[in-house]
Amino acid sequence: MTSTLRRAGGFAAVGTLSLAAPALGVAAAAPFAAIALLAAFVITDGPLFELFARPGDREDGRLNGLASVSLAATGLALLATVPRDSMPLTVFVATVVGITYGNLGGQLASTRRDGPFATVAGFAALGFPAAVVGQGLVAVVAGAATLPALVASTPGFVFVAACGTLVAALVRSVLYERDDPVVLLSTGLLVWVFDALVVSVDPLEIAVALAVTVALGYASYVLGTASVTGMLTGVLLGLLTIVLGSFGWFVVLIAFFSVGGLSTKFRYDEKLDRGVAEDNEGARGSSNVLGNAAVAFVAVVGFAASAHLSLPVPADTAFGFAFAGSIAAAMSDTLSSEIGGLYDSPRLITTFQPVPPGTDGAVTWQGEVAGVVGAALVAGLALVLMPLSGAAPLAAGTVVVGGVAGMTVDSLLGATLEGDRIGNEAVNLLATLSGALVSGGIALVVLV
Structure with a gap:
């Protein structure tokens, strides 16, 4: 020994x-x-x-x-x-x-x-x-x-x-x-x-939550979409999202991780040649996972804490739309980057001048369309699986607007501050926070 x-x-x-x-x-x-x-x-x-x-x-x-x-x-x-x-x-x-x-x-x-x-x-x-x-x-x-x-x-x-x-x-x-x-x-x-x-823990819920999150976490590691630390972070966030929120919240979250991870791997060698590929062969680390999901997790914690507090607004409206908006922003930004990076003629979002592929703040129309589709996917899942109040078209539109707003903030920050001043993870965090604030704010003003 x-x-x-x-x-x-x-x-x-x-x-x-x-x-x-x-x-x-x-x-x-x-x-x-x-x-x-x-x-x-x-x-x-x-x-x-x-x-x-x-x-x-x-x-x-x-x-x-x-x-x-x-x-x-x-x-x-x-x-x-x-x-x-x-x-x-x-x-x-x-x-x-x-x-x-x-x-x-x-x-x-x-x-x-x-x-x-x-x-x-x-x-x-x-x-x-x-x-x-x-x-x-x-x-x-x-x-x-x-x-x-x-x-x-x-x-x-x-x-x-x-x-x-x-x-x-x-x-x-x-x-x-x-x-x-x-x-x-x-x-x-x-x-x-x-x-x-936690108010209470259901035996079946915790058993299924552990089985599902651990299996998906292991799959993400084996497929190379997450590092060990990224896998641990994802499993922890998934478990807490199920227990503090619901399985519906978790499905919305895992949809982002799954689609986002696969989009990163999509035509990875071509992205590598173009200089727009993610580092570490596309495996997301804990900082990347938290940069994209920390705001959503705060919304889940707020929703759980509301059971112990008296709030002047409905908790599902305040925190549900904030959660969905942040995930929509993360999905929108990821798809716009991973899909848009495969196309030529990107332009800087602040001046619309042509720039080389991979330039921070550069956008393509193909990437923007992919981002809107990603936000719409999250909105559809959230509408079906989460307790979002209001008429279906208005609720879904609120989430999509938050997602697109977050994607746009990410591009603007990339063109102006990212690099010497703030890193990519901080930009992701601010973009998802923007998505949460926009979706949550619209919901509280229009839907309450």
Whole structure:
């Protein structure tokens, strides 16, 4: 057994201490605080030091990695036990156990196969079930030990474990090993928010949601339309969209990812020769996914939060049209770029002067038509699958207008600011925000 694998096993053992939280109550943070102090000031050599030491720890002569992870766990334990409106113990345990055992799973997988996908698969294969079981054990210790109560709580446990696993796998994939404390804290806080937004989790809904999102995410990776981080981001957004919104919202979202990904691959070699192809062989990373879908996700969160708030306007109108408008803008912009880039004689949108293919802010009439068709596709899906209020032609037109507006904003920003001032992902974000504001604004003015 390698030292890396032994160290991961040691951290998993430390994470298991979180299961004692219900019994310890407000003292749940004490074991982790004690380990942090011992790691920082007492254990400087010997078997325990060799077990937990990372290369940098040996240079410093103290267990900085163990100390920082334990301090992060201490902070989460305090959030779960001390404040009045505290983090649920299930979220605390799912985070700590899921991440520490997930790291062990990732290390086990990496001993058998190299590559980021194998590591992520190993992380999820062990971290997810560990988080589910950990929550069940906490429920038993806390007194909810009856079988019916455990069965009723299981869908919620699965949702929390899945969110924690995906968030942690995504965050750790873009950070370094020494940033485990950041992974712990950010995962715990985000999952706490997601858990608070959910009113209830239907067993069939969560089962189908996991099956569909994981299958589609894996397919996107295999087909080369998403990188590992892009796949994780897409699966997480898809899962949250289903649980916080509905399957209808998810279909609209996945339609963009599917059509957009395939349009990127369409005649890719020709685009590469023309200098207009996406980098990384067309595989979308997490920044690209978030640039196109972050606004839509905020709309989903707003829709879920509206169940806990009293709003002066209908939530489905305010957030439904904002969601559909942002996706329409993303679809419209993607198709206009991917299809329009295949044609000659592009013109700069601000001056209509001919420019070389691939110039930021350049448009072709073929691309503009493709963009309108993309916006109309999203509008049609949203009209059928989402709770959009108002007469069908007016509702669909509202989404199309938002999509075209977002596409136009993207081109204008590309011609004026993109490059030295802001990057492509920021332009995508602003374009989808424009689509959301235009569609949502028209809906609130005309349809309410």
